[in-house]
Amino acid sequence: MAYDVSVIGCGRVGLPLALSFADRGLRVLGVDKSPEILGAVRAGRMPFDEPGAPGVLARTQVDWTDRVADAALADHIVITLGTPTFSHIEIDLSDIRTVLDDLLPHLRAGQSLTLRSTIAPRTTEFVAGYVAKHRGFDIGTELFVAHCPERIAAGCFFEEIVSLPCIVGGVGERSGAVVGALFEVFGAPIVQTTPVQAELAKIWTNILRYATFALPNLLMMDCEQYGANVFDVIELINHDYPRGGMAQPGFTAGTCLRKDFAFSEERSHAPGMLLAVSRVNESVPLFLVEGLTRRLGSLSGRKVAVLGLAFKSGTDDERDSLAHKLVRLLERELADVAIHDPHVPTPTLELDEAVAGADAVVVATNHPGFRTHATLQAITDGAAVDALVVDPWNCWGAGQVFAYARELAAMAPAGLSDAPLS
Numbered sequence: 001m002a003y004d005v006s007v008i009g010c011g012r013v014g015l016p017l018a019l020s021f022a023d024r025g026l027r028v029l030g031v032d033k034s035p036e037i038l039g040a041v042r043a044g045r046m047p048f049d050e051p052g053a054p055g056v057l058a059r060t061q062v063d064w065t066d067r068v069a070d071a072a073l074a075d076h077i078v079i080t081l082g083t084p085t086f087s088h089i090e091i092d093l094s095d096i097r098t099v100l101d102d103l104l105p106h107l108r109a110g111q112s113l114t115l116r117s118t119i120a121p122r123t124t125e126f127v128a129g130y131v132a133k134h135r136g137f138d139i140g141t142e143l144f145v146a147h148c149p150e151r152i153a154a155g156c157f158f159e160e161i162v163s164l165p166c167i168v169g170g171v172g173e174r175s176g177a178v179v180g181a182l183f184e185v186f187g188a189p190i191v192q193t194t195p196v197q198a199e200l201a202k203i204w205t206n207i208l209r210y211a212t213f214a215l216p217n218l219l220m221m222d223c224e225q226y227g228a229n230v231f232d233v234i235e236l237i238n239h240d241y242p243r244g245g246m247a248q249p250g251f252t253a254g255t256c257l258r259k260d261f262a263f264s265e266e267r268s269h270a271p272g273m274l275l276a277v278s279r280v281n282e283s284v285p286l287f288l289v290e291g292l293t294r295r296l297g298s299l300s301g302r303k304v305a306v307l308g309l310a311f312k313s314g315t316d317d318e319r320d321s322l323a324h325k326l327v328r329l330l331e332r333e334l335a336d337v338a339i340h341d342p343h344v345p346t347p348t349l350e351l352d353e354a355v356a357g358a359d360a361v362v363v364a365t366n367h368p369g370f371r372t373h374a375t376l377q378a379i380t381d382g383a384a385v386d387a388l389v390v391d392p393w394n395c396w397g398a399g400q401v402f403a404y405a406r407e408l409a410a411m412a413p414a415g416l417s418d419a420p421l422s
């Protein structure tokens with residue numbers, strides 16, 4: 001069987017991409033080693049939430065396999081494997097290396113190999129060099145290698161694949177043109193550049209966000225030290241000021257933001273700057289636990305309800321979520337932790353059960369459903385009368401990171417309804 005395109009790694013990025021190619025009429029092979037993923041898609045089920053995906057899965061034809069070598073049956077091979085970091089401040093390319101070794105004997109002239117995963121600078125050149133070294137192809141005329149970074153936000157795939165400029169960094173003479181022509185099927189503008197510029201553009205897109213959120217997080221910690229209110233200070237910075245723009249505090253992590261800065265730190269000329277950004281964001285859960293113990297005393301045997309496990313509002317994705325770190329830290333204080341998250345696959349309690357009699361409630365994820373009058377009411381009705389509510393997201397507009405439940409209802413804006421606050 002011949003295919004137009006194969007997608008290797010059908011996770012959160014690869015699966016919607018494979019479906020999108022198929023939806024444009026391309027013959028697609030999806031490759032993944034996970035029996036759970038293959039079992040789900042073969043049964044016509046999405047293995048994770050992605051709005052719009054179930055409909056596309058139902059109406060498209062994709063062949064699925066766990067044999068990486070079969071990917072070489074396609075004219076275009078797109079790699080969407082995970083690229084974690086080692087704790088050595090270095091990209092972990094082991095999945096990409098394994099797959100390349102499986103593909104090498106089967107590659108043929110005229111094929112393209114696209115790296116869609118997020119990668120450290122110079123990884124595309126490495127992959128092109130690796131293929132040239134072992135197979136002798138001239139990259140750019142005989143075989144085409146490019147980096148075409150995924151910049152779509154989880155939950156917005158089908159909206160953004162047709163609109164976000166698609167960056168293509170091709171190696172040699174014609175790789176950019178060949179891979180650009182493949183991604184043109186989605187109709188978004190194709191922006192040609194060099195491989196290293198494509199790599200830098202992607203990781204610095206994430207670094208920008210990671211650093212942007214570290215500033216209000218650090219400010220939140222400073223405000224606690226000075227007895228100031230972070231939401232008031234942010235309002236003073238931003239209000240009617242043309243050069244404002246301070247973001248809001250919160251848990252800043254997830255599989256991309258938490259790791260991608262390390263790809264830059266691999267060879268940084270200002271080593272440590274982005275590590276400091278990371279340390280600020282990573283210390284927010286500890287800051288909240290310390291804030292709790294300062295106000296409540298020992299947490300040993302006290303019930304703490306945690307609302308949210310996902311790393312991001314409205315998603316079921318728990319990977320690298322700081323909510324899990326918060327739970328671990330609370331457990332190390334011997335607190336009795338009760339968790340509620342209606343989105344994630346991890347089993348959790350119902351809201352009423354989680355907050356019942358709680359000495360403290362911490363909002364770890366700003367899910368839309370939490371930012372409602374009903375959730376606030378459930379807390380004030382169910383938690384202990386003197387319960388402390390910790391809300392770095394300002395879910396209810398009360399403008400307090402730490403507030404007692406009884407005060408919170410009075411401080412929330414009068415218009416708070418059951419529609420989530422925007």
Ligand SMILES: NC(=O)c1ccc[n+]([C@@H]2O[C@H](COP(=O)([O-])OP(=O)(O)OC[C@H]3O[C@@H](n4cnc5c(N)ncnc54)[C@H](O)[C@@H]3O)[C@@H](O)[C@H]2O)c1
Pocket residue numbers: 008009010011012013014031032033034037068080081082083095098099116117118119150151152153154255256
């Ligand atoms: N998730 C996002 O929102 C997002 C956004 C932009 C970029 N990215 C980047 O895209 C890449 C993929 O991310 P993801 O979230 O889709 O990861 P993921 O872990 O969800 O998907 C990777 C898939 O590859 C499969 N796999 C691993 N080794 C394999 C092998 N040898 N053979 C076949 N399959 C194999 C895994 O089973 C998994 O399903 C990463 O580089 C990530 O940084 C992710």
